[in-house]
Amino acid sequence: MQEWTSGVMTLSAPVLPCWEEEESKRLDEIAEDLAANDPLFDEERETYAALFPTALPKEPPFSLLIDDFSIIAHLHLVRGLAYYASRAFTRAQQGDLVAGTFAPIPGIEDYLDTRLGLGRCEYLQIEPAEGKPTYACFAGLREDEEALRVLLQRMADNDNSVWFHPYMGLRDAWECGLMLKERSGGDVQILAPLPYITEQTNDKVWLTEVTKLALGESYAMRAVGARSVSEAVAKLRAIAEGVEKVSLKLANSATGMGTGIFEAAKIREMDSETLLAFVEDWCKEKEWDADHDPPLSVEVWETDVLASPSTQLWIPPVSEGPPVLEGVFDQLFQPDEDHVFLGSIKSQLPQPLQDELAQTSLKLGRIFQRLGYLGRCSFDTIYCGTSLDDATLKYVECNGRWGGTSTPMTLMTRLFGDFRARPYLAGSMHSECLVGVSFDDFVRTLDDILYDAETGEGWAVVYNIGCLAPSGKIDVITLGEDLAQASKRQTTFVELVTERFGG
Structure with a gap:
């Protein structure tokens, strides 16, 4: 029998962790050390304790679904970006409320209910907040009194309670939850990771360091962080020695939009002044702010990639057990741009490699869970080498959010009971x-x-x-x-x- 998880149908037989108790203790100690060295992890547990679920409901509660991705870097150039929030409809169930800043889409509720049999939800349009991106939905909700009036009334109709089910656990979502709880005097729960672990897991530099701690150096990308342009220049020149290609990445970007790939030979040929201007121009184009943004990731761009699988995890509250893996997928990319995501299929990799992907991802997931992570999480990886028989697995980035593979996977499970069907x-x-x-x-x-x-x-x-x-x-x-x-x-x-x- 399948279990319901706030609009997400989870598999009846997901992949579970398969290691000795000593390994669990080691992973928990890594999480404890990370928290001890960065007090923000524990501070947020206290700040948002009333909103953070210790258990998931057994029956569908009234839920508010908002796909707000405004903390992801360099997205504003995407055409029609505010409408990407309509992906939240795929997670909505009967009686839920989907909200966004885009105009209503006639026919969408009928399609989901009548055509797909997913239940009828309602849409609430939010006025964008002044001075914020138009797609910053939670910032808009906090200032839109009419939208708040509708939401408060819907809460009153549902035992004065609501579950937020956001695209990711950005800080605006949690602050909005605190405000709503105070105004309603009711129960607000947020099905998402706490904001700081959300920011960290979506940071490529942080993931590289945690991967080294949890899995070992060989599983991490050959990457280093840079907190200034001059530091990026020095590290780019150093990392370009003896390799074919290098890259600069915005640590919190998505879909390849914050990635620059360069021939290492050209980097080596540039004198100091030319290379400094080159990196400055790239950072300016990507609007990277050294004082406020996460550090740049300076990386070797691996050229012997055999496969680019992703793993899809569900991370429940600690009280309900360890993270589980729902699927391994092969990612598809644009033919001429191997860093621009196009789609995905169920993985065709040999089972031993899928097993390795599953267990290593679950180890990272366990650390994240101990640091306040809850909900959907996925990893993008690559297998490098000359043959899959002896390929090396490397963790490229974590999608600490819903994404381009988990959304259709979950939709397929809702439609057919199991995406593998x-x-x-x-x-x-x-x-x-x-x-x-x-x-x-x-x-x-x-x-x-x-x-x-x-x-x-x-x-x-x-x-x-x-x-x-x-x-x-x-x-x-x-x-x-x-x-x-x-x-x-x-x-x-x-x-x-x-x-x-x-x-």
């Missing part, structure tokens, strides 16, 4: 022919291929629906009898959309 490929389409197309028209035009939960007919499930009209982008899961057919249908989907919408 149907071969599928999660991808996306972006075309100017879709700009301005309403979601209602989109559904009517593609009615013959869109999956219907009641009849079982159709092979395409769409989500991230809000981006359709403003930017011509939509994410799609294609189903198949096998992975080959699911993959082919991604191409078919693009062809049919292009043909029917006149692209």
Whole structure:
């Protein structure tokens, strides 16, 4: 029997930790040392104790779902970015409230309820906060009295309680929770990691150091942090010796937007003045602020990558057991940009490698759990070498949040009871022919291929629906009898959309 977790259907048989008790003690000691050396971990436990769940409910509570990703660096150039928050609809259940700063999307509630059978939720539009990014939803909610009035009334209708289920545990979410608890006098719980561990897990430099402690040097990227441009210049020159490529990364960026990849030979050829100007220009372009942003990650860009798997974890409260692994996936990237995420499929790697991925990820997950992590977590990794028979696993980054693989995985589990029940490929389409197309028209035009939960007919499930009209982008899961057919249908989907919408 499946267990319900605030809008997330978890697998009945996930992968569990498989190691001796002594190893658990070692991992717990690492977490204790990290907390002892950084008092913010324990300080936040006290600050937000009333909001942090010690156990999960057995039945669906009234939930507020907001996908606020405003602490992720360098996203503001993405077209239609505020509408990416519509991904929260995939986690909503009957009676839930989804909120965002984007305009209502006619037809989305009908699609989720009638077409997919996920229940009917409601949408609450928030006025963006002055001086904040338009997609900073929680900052907007704290200042929008009309939206707060609606939320407080919905709480009153549900035993004066609400569960926040955010995209990530950013500080604005927790501060909003404290404010709402004070104003309502009710119960507010937040299904997310505490803000400081959220920030740390999404920091590539911090992950590298914790990976070394938990798993050993060989599992970590060849990377160092830099807190100034001059330090980045010195470390970039040093790390460029004897390798083919190097990179600079914003430590808290996503989707490759904060990554620069450079030929190491060119770095070695530059004199000090030229290299300083080069790094300064890159930092200016990425709007990196040495005084306020996390340190840059200066890395060797591995060129012998054989596979780029990701692991998907669910981290419950400590009282409910250890972190579990729900899936291992192979990531797909843009053909000419091997750092820009395109989609994912269930991993085709040999089982021993999947086992290694599972157990090493769960070790990191245990440390995170002890530091105040709760909810969805995933890791991006690479296998390097000349053959998978003796490949080396390296941890590239942690997605301390929901993401491009966990969202469709969880949606598939909600639809079919287990994402492994149907071969599928999660991808996306972006075309100017879709700009301005309403979601209602989109559904009517593609009615013959869109999956219907009641009849079982159709092979395409769409989500991230809000981006359709403003930017011509939509994410799609294609189903198949096998992975080959699911993959082919991604191409078919693009062809049919292009043909029917006149692209």
